Amino acid sequence: MKLSTLYRECTLNQISEKEIGREMKVAGWVENIRDHGGVSFIDLRDMYGVLQIVMRDTSLLKGINKEDCVSISGKIEKRDEETYNPKIPTGTIELEAHSVEILGKVYGQLPFEIVTSKEIREDLRLKYRFLDLRNRKVIDNMIFRSNVILFLREKMIQMGFLEVQTPILCASSPEGARDYIVPSRHHKGKFYALPQAPQQYKQLLMVAGVDKYFQIAPCFRDEDARADRSPGEFYQLDFEMSFATQEDVFRAGEEVLTATFEKFAPEGYEVTKAPYPVISYKQAMLEFGTDKPDLRNPLRIIDLSEFFSRCSFKPFQNKTVRAIKIHGHQSKGFQEKLLKFAMDIGMAGLGYLEVLEDLSYKGPIDKFIPDELKAEMRQLAGLEKEDTIFFIADKEEKAAMLAGQIRSELGQRLDICEKNAYRFCFVNDFPMFEKDPQTKQIGFTHNPFSMPQGGLEALNTKDPLEILAYQYDIVCNGVELSSGAVRNHNLDIMVKAFEIAGYDEEVLKQKFGALYNAFQFGAPPHAGMAPGVDRMIMLLRNEENIREIIPFPMSGTAQDLMCGAPNVVTEQQLREVHIKVRV
Structure with a gap:
């Protein structure tokens, strides 16, 4: 130009x-x-x-x-x-x-030196973000972001997907505790919601006959900030496919993500080749202690609950016992630091055994393992001489979580995690329902629009807590990049699933009327997912905080420090939308 x-x-x-x-x-x-x-x-x-x-x-x-x-x-x-x-x-x-x-002209003193802006307090950087963006490293992230989004768009079009923009003002849902709500001026006492995701609209596009849809979708969720989650808003590569199975979505997701990461990964990085490993939710919680497994860490967790039920160590009795094996004996200082970490995350202690040259054990719980069972434990855990094995015992859910944290800590302390690699996997077979620990009521675990495995028969005959859904995540290096599902397109199944979760058919008609109506007019089978654009770019740029790759991010307290949002509005503005503020 x-x-x-x-x-x-x-x-x-x-x-x-x-x-x-x-x-x-x-x-x-x-x-x-x-x-x-x-x-x-x-x-x-x-x-x-x-x-x-x-x-x-x-x-x-x-x-x-x-x-x-x-x-x-x-x-x-x-x-x-x-x-x-x-x-x-x-x-x-x-x-x-x-x-x-x-x-x-510059009037007055600069709040910070541009070339060193990444080294100063984040709140000051965000207040003067227009200056922070002059920093070469910061603006390079934005240029990189633009290039990635352009590539994603071109790749999806090349794969035959049609780009469609869905509404920003939509209806709040029963699951909408994290909705941002917008009052209506024309309809007194009623509210719009900003979409947490274009979920219903993309399913309606499938019913409308759109074969493959995508968009770089803005999503709005009133959640607390984390290093990998920006409060307020985020973007995802949202896509949906008609007449598609879970495997069809896997292939599409692999194609676009592999191409993107291979093109934009730093020099020398390896990217998982398709097909990605598929790990069930149950297997992930057992072997990795999390449904976001980092496959760069070679350590795996094993279950020794049944074994220790036959031993005399009382702290492990009637508990879920998980174990992690590493090769090599560690120093007393290493063991003390690991014990401190274990206690900091809520463990009462951290049992361990070392395998000696003659394959006997050395450690505080050796005497509680009967001699006739010691060889069995070696076989169960795959122990060899000079190995060390750590034990974590608690209730099942907590034992899994704690073991996952110990696994991650060991991987870092031993420096055994793979370097310069992006390791992808799918996690699937999530439970369809879960019981609320406070109310004891059964509700949806993840997406209420997912197809239950076994369909209507499973909903009618099985314990709801045993029903799995056709739901799946894509995980890269321990970061959840995407969630998705085969959608429930059958009205009878939809009515029954919501009934189990405590919503009668009238609520379904009222809150999800569009889908309820659409599924009466020849809805095709469909499925999709939505990889997070911000998280992709964060990984590709090796940034530890997601706000580094967003042009104008909210602060960790969900504030726009530059423009002063959220802020107060006038009484006249409130009157126009029929709102009275309670202080």
Whole structure:
């Protein structure tokens, strides 16, 4: 695109040694000033690069401050060889300034140095995010984000998916405790909700006959922040397919994610090749202690509950006992630090045994294992000489969680996790229902629109807590990238599933009327998923905090510190939407 020459003739990345001797006009921000008395230098920065400006007429520097926005006219010259800067593409040239125009002046003191902004307090960075984004590393994340989203869009279109934008103002649902609600001016006392996901709309598109849909979907959820979760809003690659099975969705997800990660992964990184490993929820909780397994960690958890039911160690009696084997005996200091970690996460202690040269055991619980059972434990745990095995005992759910945390800690402390790799897997066969620990009522575990395995017969004849759903996640390096499901497209199954979860048919009609009606008019089988765009980019950029890859993120307390949201509104605004605030 040809630029107007009012402020500049080109961007700084377009200047090279070919322009030596040319009169040019450039524009950008003053990154640095070096006044050497008889000659002064400016490092001029725009979005694309940096160019050194030399001012032999030092009067041109008068009134110029760092981060002023300026337009400079002059001649491109070759730098003296001893002053070359190999760190920038324009490091062999400079522009001798003949005139300078200040386009935008800095008033007062800068809140921080741009080049070191990533090192300062996050709240200050977010308050002045427009300055933080001038930092090369920060804006590079945004450019990278743009490139990834462009690639995702082009890849999905290439795969035959149709891009459709679904509504932002929608209806709140019974499961909508995390909804952002928007009052209606025209309909007194009624509210819209911002979509937590385009769930119903994409299913309705399938009923409408759209074969394959996708969008880069904005989603809104009133959740607390985490390192891998931004409060307020996030984006996902939402897609749905008609006449599709779980395996069809797996193949589509593998194709787009493998292509994206292979294209944008840092140099030298390996990416899991399709087909990805498929791990059941039950297996994941046993072997990894989490439904978000990090496959870079080679350690696996085993269950020794039945074995210890035949031993005399009382703390393990009537408990779920999980164990983790590592190779090598560890120092006393290592054991003490690991015990402290175990107690910090809520364990009463951390039992262990070391396998000696003669395959006997050394450790505090050896005496509680009958001699005739010791060989059996070696076989169950695959123990060899110089191995160490750790034990975690508690109620089943807590034992799994604690074992997962010990596994992760051991992987880090022993430095045995695979480096420079993106390891993907699917986790599937999630329970359809769960019992609320407080109310003891049965409710949906995940997505209420999932197809139960076994269909209507399973809902009518099986214990609800034993019914599995055609639900699945994609996990990469211990981060949940996506959830998805084969959808329930059968009205009878839908009515029964919601009945088990405590919603009668009238509630179903009222809260999910669109789907209830649509499923009476020839709904096709359909399935889909929605990988998180923000989390993908966070992984690809090796950022520890998701806010680093979002242009204008909320703070950890769900505040826009730059624009002051959330804020108060006027009484008149409240009256227009029929709202009265209770303080």
